[in-house]
Amino acid sequence: MASRAESTTGKFVPVAYLPSSKAFTKFIRIGIADKNDNPPYFDKALYEAEVDENEDIQHTVLTVTAKDHDESSRIRYEITSGNIGGAFAVKNMTGAIYVAGALDYETRKRRL
Numbered sequence: 001m002a003s004r005a006e007s008t009t010g011k012f013v014p015v016a017y018l019p020s021s022k023a024f025t026k027f028i029r030i031g032i033a034d035k036n037d038n039p040p041y042f043d044k045a046l047y048e049a050e051v052d053e054n055e056d057i058q059h060t061v062l063t064v065t066a067k068d069h070d071e072s073s074r075i076r077y078e079i080t081s082g083n084i085g086g087a088f089a090v091k092n093m094t095g096a097i098y099v100a101g102a103l104d105y106e107t108r109k110r111r112l
């Protein structure tokens with residue numbers, strides 16, 4: 001019988017051979033890597049928040065959260081449209097949307 005040992009690299013390697021035969025057993029461990037083949041999705045179809053027009057810059061309005069079925073996905077957030085005047089910004093790692101510029105109710109009533 002061949003015995004086995006786990007090497008430091010995580011592969012099983014044969015450590016003993018049958019003395020009277022050239023036959024031996026190899027142990028191979030196969031890891032399945034998760035390919036990034038699923039698109040991320042938000043946990044809600046619509047996020048709503050109210051923000052006062054006098055709110056401080058950097059004030060977090062709400063935090064959006066996206067998920068992904070792939071283990072290998074790293075999600076980054078950005079605002080791609082609708083952010084006229086740069087009134088809002090998002091922290092790309094956390095999805096926290098915060099006030100980035102002066103808000104004026106009369107001119108930016110329907111911006112997000």
Ligand SMILES: [Ca+2]
Binds near residue numbers: 036037069
């Ligand atoms: Ca996958």
Ligand SMILES: [Ca+2]
Binds near residue numbers: 037039040069
């Ligand atoms: Ca993905």
